[in-house]
């Protein structure tokens with residue numbers, strides 16, 4: 001394995017220093033790095049670059065098995081590496097659904113073979129995501145995939161008895177239920193946020209209360225059974241208030257917000273461009289402000305991408321017929337820099353918390369989200385925060401083009417990503433792990 005001597009990287013935005021990556025770990029930091037580097041260490045000039053711990057996504061849709069035309073484990077994790085991620089949690093709504101030890105082990109194995117990032121499969125809570133019968137959670141937890149996060153994402157675990165049982169069951173192996181909070185009856189036929197814009201456009205609305213009612217129920221259930229709850233893609237100001245209240249009571253709840261909910265609003269539905277159609281829907285400017293504030297004050301713990309690739313035919317059509325979802329792995333860090341750092345709401349050290357340290361902790365991914373210190377695993381990303389890049393789906397690594405940020409110029413370019421000391425991105429380009437370091 002190559003040794004890398006990274007010169008002049010600002011760790012978490014602090015004063016520039018050197019890092020030596022050798023044997024899969026950060027072998028030395030500071031003046032010791034150059035001293036201990038062997039003669040054939042590859043030098044990476046990190047002048048002007050910031051080093052962050054490798055990013056960890058708690059919410060990625062990889063589409064394999066079943067929809068390899070839109071994304072595979074290999075293409076999705078290559079996109080992850082390009083976005084600075086070293087670990088992703090692969091959601092369970094594949095075909096077949098990841099509701100057995102066999103399917104989660106298959107996804108885990110595909111991730112290992114591809115080598116771009118660690119793939120942590122998420123297990124379905126209910127068989128076939130149908131919401132009627134608990135899946136074999138224990139078997140998935142004890143499989144080689146070591147599942148800790150369980151979710152029916154795309155669907156809500158709406159039955160309160162099943163939700164209670166799932167919360168109780170996963171306690172035995174330190175698991176967490178990640179809930180897609182959507183009251184199904186309140187959102188039948190919903191196409192966008194319920195509000196002024198939906199009324200004007202005549203599209204069926206997805207009311208905020210459909211999310212908030214489930215979160216309120218679930219934090220009370222988590223308190224009642226003393227279990228751990230994670231709330232996926234929080235999108236409303238009211239949800240933030242409920243989570244703030246729950247945390248103030250000591251309830252063991254964590255929450256995520258997506259990059260798109262930090263930047264975009266339901267006004268974009270006026271374009272009728274299905275790139276802006278997503279679940280939960282884009283909300284109002286007041287919701288966006290509340291989500292940013294909640295992320296900055298820790299009420300919302302993390303940013304998760306909800307990277308949801310879709311085929312052209314499912315997006316290049318009229319709004320009503322289009323699929324819900326947008327890609328996000330390659331734009332997550334730039335959107336967070338734009339919405340949270342450029343606005344002064346967060347520092348780069350805070351970014352490391354919300355995009356690496358805390359998601360690793362919630363997903364129980366032990367060797368990610370670690371300090372940038374000697375002896376730690378060398379899973380890191382180097383970012384040029386001053387670069388401004390126009391989002392161009394044809395230049396992205398994901399196999400799908402449904403980014404809502406197309407044509408926008410955002411700050412931050414990932415120049416290098418290392419997974420346990422091996423480069424997956426160098427000089428701003430993915431490096432194919434299967435080809436021993438050639439640019440892919």
Ligand SMILES: NC(=O)N[C@@H](CC(=O)O)C(=O)O
Nearest residue numbers: 061153154278279308324325
């Ligand atoms: N977030 C999305 O809009 N789409 C997700 C699943 C979902 O509907 O949540 C997908 O898998 O496409």
